[in-house]
Amino acid sequence: AQSVAQPEDQVNVAEGNPLTVKCTYSVSGNPYLFWYVQYPNRGLQFLLKYITGDNLVKGSYGFEAEFNKSQTSFHLKKPSALVSDSALYFCAVRDIGNTDKLIFGTGTRLQVFP
Amino acid sequence: KAGVTQTPRYLIKTRGQQVTLSCSPISGHRSVSWYQQTPGQGLQFLFEYFSETQRNKGNFPGRFSGRQFSNSRSEMNVSTLELGDSALYLCASSLAGTSGRASTDTQYFGPGTRLTVL
Numbered sequence: 522a523q524s525v526a527q528p529e530d531q532v533n534v535a536e537g538n539p540l541t542v543k544c545t546y547s548v549s550g551n552p553y554l555f556w557y558v559q560y561p562n563r564g565l566q567f568l569l570k571y572i573t574g575d576n577l578v579k580g581s582y583g584f585e586a587e588f589n590k591s592q593t594s595f596h597l598k599k600p601s602a603l604v605s606d607s608a609l610y611f612c613a614v615r616d617i618g619n620t621d622k623l624i625f626g627t628g629t630r631l632q633v634f635p
Numbered sequence: 636k637a638g639v640t641q642t643p644r645y646l647i648k649t650r651g652q653q654v655t656l657s658c659s660p661i662s663g664h665r666s667v668s669w670y671q672q673t674p675g676q677g678l679q680f681l682f683e684y685f686s687e688t689q690r691n692k693g694n695f696p697g698r699f700s701g702r703q704f705s706n707s708r709s710e711m712n713v714s715t716l717e718l719g720d721s722a723l724y725l726c727a728s729s730l731a732g733t734s735g736r737a738s739t740d741t742q743y744f745g746p747g748t749r750l751t752v753l
Contacts, residue, residue: 557744565744566744567743567744623680623727623742
């Protein structure tokens with residue numbers, strides 16, 4: 522079965538500093554990986570996805586993610602954090618060839634301090 | 636292009652009642668998936684509909700059901716509500732579903748319906 526893990530419940534970073542939100546995955550075939558962000562009382566907003574190709578994927582709001590096959594990771598990054606980036610971030614993997622469901626991690630709360 | 640819309644946004648019900656939630660996908664999207672989000676269980680997949688047919692189902696009891704209409708709009712019904720059904724219910728739409736190449740499709744989420752069961 523495919524799964525995704527987000528090892529940190531919360532990440533704290535100062536505004537202007539780089540941020541990383543970690544995600545590792547377990548799949549039996551090729552991974553289809555996604556990052557979503559959720560602001561308070563809102564639904565999930567799509568940030569970026571990795572299907573194939575370049576290991577560095579660029580997404581919305583200046584976010585990017587690096588796919589690392591050997592480490593089975595798909596960490597979300599941003600060079601310079603903004604206070605407005607404070608939100609709940611979810612990594613997800615598509616359960617290809619099994620149920621095709623989108624399986625979400627438990628989420629990481631990002632807190633950016635002024 | 637308008638995003639995914641869900642109605643109502645907030646709902647308060649009592650135990651034993653039933654509830655129907657509605658989701659209108661992005662124009663042109665034919666797949667609609669439903670998720671339940673709770674603090675304890677996180678995001679859990681409920682079911683997915685494509686072309687009026689249920690294609691995938693999560694591990695939820697039969698009290699949870701859904702349907703999709705010919706215009707791709709979808710409804711979710713929960714009967715005999717329990718306190719544990721209190722959650723944010725999210726709907727997501729994508730272009731062509733989840734099979735084959737469509738598995739790479741991005742799911743776009745609505746704002747959710749906050750259901751409170753008293």
